[in-house]
Amino acid sequence: MELEELRFCVKYPFTQEARSLLETVDISKLSDSFFDSTAGRIKQALTGKPFLPMDLDKEKSQERLLETLYCYPIAKIMVALPENYLIKRKFARSVSDDVYRLLTSERMDEFEKVVTQLFKVTHQGDSFQMSMYDYLKYPPSSPEYRLVNTEMKDGSVFLTKDAMAKVVSAYVYENVVQMKVDKTKIPNKMLINIGIEVGQGFQKEEKPLDLGIAEAKNFPPCMRLIAAGLQDGKKRSLFTLVNFLKSVNWPNEKISMFVNEVNKRNEPNLPQSMIENHMKYHGNKKAMKPANCDNVMYYDDIGICRPDGICANKKIRNPVNYVAKSMKDTGVAKVVVK
Numbered sequence: 369m370e371l372e373e374l375r376f377c378v379k380y381p382f383t384q385e386a387r388s389l390l391e392t393v394d395i396s397k398l399s400d401s402f403f404d405s406t407a408g409r410i411k412q413a414l415t416g417k418p419f420l421p422m423d424l425d426k427e428k429s430q431e432r433l434l435e436t437l438y439c440y441p442i443a444k445i446m447v448a449l450p451e452n453y454l455i456k457r458k459f460a461r462s463v464s465d466d467v468y469r470l471l472t473s474e475r476m477d478e479f480e481k482v483v484t485q486l487f488k489v490t491h492q493g494d495s496f497q498m499s500m501y502d503y504l505k506y507p508p509s510s511p512e513y514r515l516v517n518t519e520m521k522d523g524s525v526f527l528t529k530d531a532m533a534k535v536v537s538a539y540v541y542e543n544v545v546q547m548k549v550d551k552t553k554i555p556n557k558m559l560i561n562i563g564i565e566v567g568q569g570f571q572k573e574e575k576p577l578d579l580g581i582a583e584a585k586n587f588p589p590c591m592r593l594i595a596a597g598l599q600d601g602k603k604r605s606l607f608t609l610v611n612f613l614k615s616v617n618w619p620n621e622k623i624s625m626f627v628n629e630v631n632k633r634n635e636p637n638l639p640q641s642m643i644e645n646h647m648k649y650h651g652n653k654k655a656m657k658p659a660n661c662d663n664v665m666y667y668d669d670i671g672i673c674r675p676d677g678i679c680a681n682k683k684i685r686n687p688v689n690y691v692a693k694s695m696k697d698t699g700v701a702k703v704v705v706k
Contacts, residue, residue, distance in 0.1 A: 371433070373385070374433045374437070375424045375425075375427070376478065376481070378421060378433050379424060379470055381420075381437055382440070382540055382543055383481075383485040386437065390440075390441055393441070395442070400642060402438070402442075403442070403446075404649050407446060408649075409439060409443065410443050410447060410459060413443075414455070414458050414462065418466050418469075419439075419459075419463050420440075420466040420467065420470065421436060422466075422469070443459070444544055445547070445554070448547040448549040449549055449551065453545075456544060456545050456547065460540070460542075460543075460544035460545045461541065463540055463544060464538065464544075467533075467540045468533050468536075471532075471533035472530060479533075483532055483535075483536060486536060487535075489532075495526045495527065496528075496529070497524050497526050498527065498532075499524055499525075500525050501523075502535075503515070503518070503527075503535065506536075506538040506539045507535075508531065508535060508538055510534070551665075586694040587687075587690075588676075588678070588679065588684070588691070589675065589676050589679070590661075590667055590674070591612055593672040593674065594608065597630065597633025597634045598635075598670065598672075599635050600671070601672075602634050603638065603642075604665070604666055605670065605672070606642075606646055607658070608687075609658075610647070610650055611656050611657060611658040613626065613627075614655040614656070615655045616688060616691050627647065631643055657686055657687075660685055661679075661684060661685055662685070678690055678693055
């Protein structure tokens with residue numbers, strides 16, 4: 369594929385041309401660093417920054433362009449995994465706004481190429497003719513684009529370039545919002561883990577727990593089992609352990625040393641590069657609790673949910689809450705934890 373055609377696909381990854389190229393992607397072969405990078409771009413989009421690239425004219429690397437193209441379908445999966453409609457809606461709004469900005473400044477031939485790959489549209493002069501049915505499926509939200517304010521004739525509507533860009537933007541929004549994912553059919557567990565983590569990162573912040581820098585003796589059974597080394601679920605447990613340790617106020621240097629010691633007990637060990645990349649990516653991020661105890665994929669599925677008396681009697685919902693109860697029972701001095 370020529371660079372110009374590839375740049376088109378990267379800018380408009382929802383078109384037929386782009387989808388044909390994306391059908392060849394094997395999710396199981398994508399790297400963990402790629403998933404981390406995609407998650408980072410999602411988080412930027414959720415805070416108001418563009419997700420789709422705004423300027424590709426100088427990019428000449430086919431490999432980088434392809435990687436950027438792959439981000440879009442993977443990001444759609446990631447925002448669908450937490451089953452949080454608010455996250456999907458916010459990401460969808462960000463991407464659809466990107467599309468509108470790109471299209472309004474696009475050359476007419478490229479603009480027409482986009483819209484004709486999505487709808488049955490006729491372009492005549494300054495007007496785009498499309499069926500009223502398609503228009504009502506993806507109507508722009510602004511009042512000036514309501515049907516009563518739109519030129520109509522014989523079951524068709526006639527739109528300006530700006531109005532047509534709004535319709536495409538609405539199409540992209542719905543395409544993201546309606547995305548549903550069956551976790552059992554995703555071959556790469558790291559994709560599932562990071563997708564769920566994206567959702568957790570944008571949950572409503574909880575009031576800080578009143579406890580201190582926890583010692584290992586106050587860890588819940590699941591964390592002690594992770595620390596003893598695992599054969600299965602090592603990647604998932606890396607996320608769990610780091611989030612747990614950050615939540616109970618362990619400094620990054622101590623977390624890194626502990627995680628490396630734990631990895632020596634894993635069979636087989638995780639690659640050292642994975643540990644380093646994970647710590648580099650998460651080291652300076654705000655503390656976030658690990659998944660709740662009822663998240664089967666993170667605990668029961670890998671055999672580390674073995675409740676003790678505190679778990680059962682105190683109705684523990686999260687491993688961090690276990691530490692709070694354990695330290696309270698042993699009379700440890702209290703300090704605010706993240």
